[in-house]
Amino acid sequence: MFKDHLKKISSTAIAMIIFSLVASAALSSFYFITKSPIDESDAKAKRIFLNQVIPADLYDNNLVKDTISVEPTPLLGNKRNIDIYRAKKNNQVIAVIIETVAPDGYSGEIKTLVGIDQEEKILGVRVITHKETPGLGDYIEIDKSQWIKNFDLKSLDKISEKKWAVKKDGGDFDYISGATITPRAIIKSTYKCLLYAKENKKRLFTS
Amino acid sequence: MSEIKKIALDGFWKQNPGVVQLLGLCPTLAVTTSMINGLSLGIATAIVMAVSNASVSPIRKFIPTEIRVPVFILIIASLVTIIDFSIHAFIQPLYKALGIFIPLIVTNCIVLARVESFAAKNETTSSFFDGLFMGLGLAMVLTLLGGFRELFGKGTLLSGIDLILGPSASNLVIHFFGDYHGFLLAILPPGAFIGLACLIALKNRIETR
Numbered sequence: 001m002f003k004d005h006l007k008k009i010s011s012t013a014i015a016m017i018i019f020s021l022v023a024s025a026a027l028s029s030f031y032f033i034t035k036s037p038i039d040e041s042d043a044k045a046k047r048i049f050l051n052q053v054i055p056a057d058l059y060d061n062n063l064v065k066d067t068i069s070v071e072p073t074p075l076l077g078n079k080r081n082i083d084i085y086r087a088k089k090n091n092q093v094i095a096v097i098i099e100t101v102a103p104d105g106y107s108g109e110i111k112t113l114v115g116i117d118q119e120e121k122i123l124g125v126r127v128i129t130h131k132e133t134p135g136l137g138d139y140i141e142i143d144k145s146q147w148i149k150n151f152d153l154k155s156l157d158k159i160s161e162k163k164w165a166v167k168k169d170g171g172d173f174d175y176i177s178g179a180t181i182t183p184r185a186i187i188k189s190t191y192k193c194l195l196y197a198k199e200n201k202k203r204l205f206t207s
Numbered sequence: 208m209s210e211i212k213k214i215a216l217d218g219f220w221k222q223n224p225g226v227v228q229l230l231g232l233c234p235t236l237a238v239t240t241s242m243i244n245g246l247s248l249g250i251a252t253a254i255v256m257a258v259s260n261a262s263v264s265p266i267r268k269f270i271p272t273e274i275r276v277p278v279f280i281l282i283i284a285s286l287v288t289i290i291d292f293s294i295h296a297f298i299q300p301l302y303k304a305l306g307i308f309i310p311l312i313v314t315n316c317i318v319l320a321r322v323e324s325f326a327a328k329n330e331t332t333s334s335f336f337d338g339l340f341m342g343l344g345l346a347m348v349l350t351l352l353g354g355f356r357e358l359f360g361k362g363t364l365l366s367g368i369d370l371i372l373g374p375s376a377s378n379l380v381i382h383f384f385g386d387y388h389g390f391l392l393a394i395l396p397p398g399a400f401i402g403l404a405c406l407i408a409l410k411n412r413i414e415t416r
Contacts, residue, residue, distance in 0.1 A: 023285040037296035
């Protein structure tokens, strides 16, 4: 009786092991086949994205590879180390792209990339991820509206601290009524990002 | 031949996974914010269903009954991961758009349901067609629902088609109203429930005639 049970159990276990082995083999071979295309397409997507923030004709280095790692700092809102991309021309850093987290979106964090040139002017801002209400707060995406281009060429010198706000709060920035929390969060995080670039100018722009 | 016809009729109409069996509601409700999203996830699901049905059926006699569910899940999960890798490697924008929902096909009950109730009992050819047509039936519902929600929510159809066919396809997007501010409810999750309910009601109405 006991022997019969044992036989049955072990044959079932062996069947399970064989199926697992076959599945693992299939998965790992597919992983290796697709690994380099995946890396390539990720890097390509990243490059296209970074080029929206800093135009490709301004620099001549491999932006995706040329990064410095930055520890968590309250001005950028990052909780882990993040990479700052440096755009160089003739080995001179001409602009940086900084990942910035706005913690106070309408529903959670909004991550943006901010491109800043060596005169501390904004070259461009793009939203990487957000959880804002679709159809309402998502006009911060470039696919949905041109709003995010409001930041282009703005700087701390041109706009005083008080004007870094939506028009409703006495600032310089447009917004869509019914969704003011979202732009407020981004304006604040972009402003803080500029402060960060000013304070760390030496570190960011020395080649 | 008539058997395959019967399977197709079941998948698209009589036993449609989306509006009759009501299985696989997680993607049905979550992804259908636009027609293209619905269609692409639908097609991905159909591929998974056809392939998993076709691979379970020939080995069904070797799978001990006690462990059939874990083995089925193992096979489905591996196939989904392979498809996930492939989309990530070769159709990056689509990967970005569908994101988390491709791995979620594993948890879609309809895939396991068809393997368990059909592929485990039938020949390989008919199992393959069962998976394919059930999947396409679901894809049809996802596309319709996505189309309705997109039309009412944003006033467009086919937005995001450029993610699949390349940037030149973006002029295929149809804008119905010049200055449409959108109807938020249709895009939010409740809109998915209401839309699905309307589809089920419509199907039942045609049926009772």
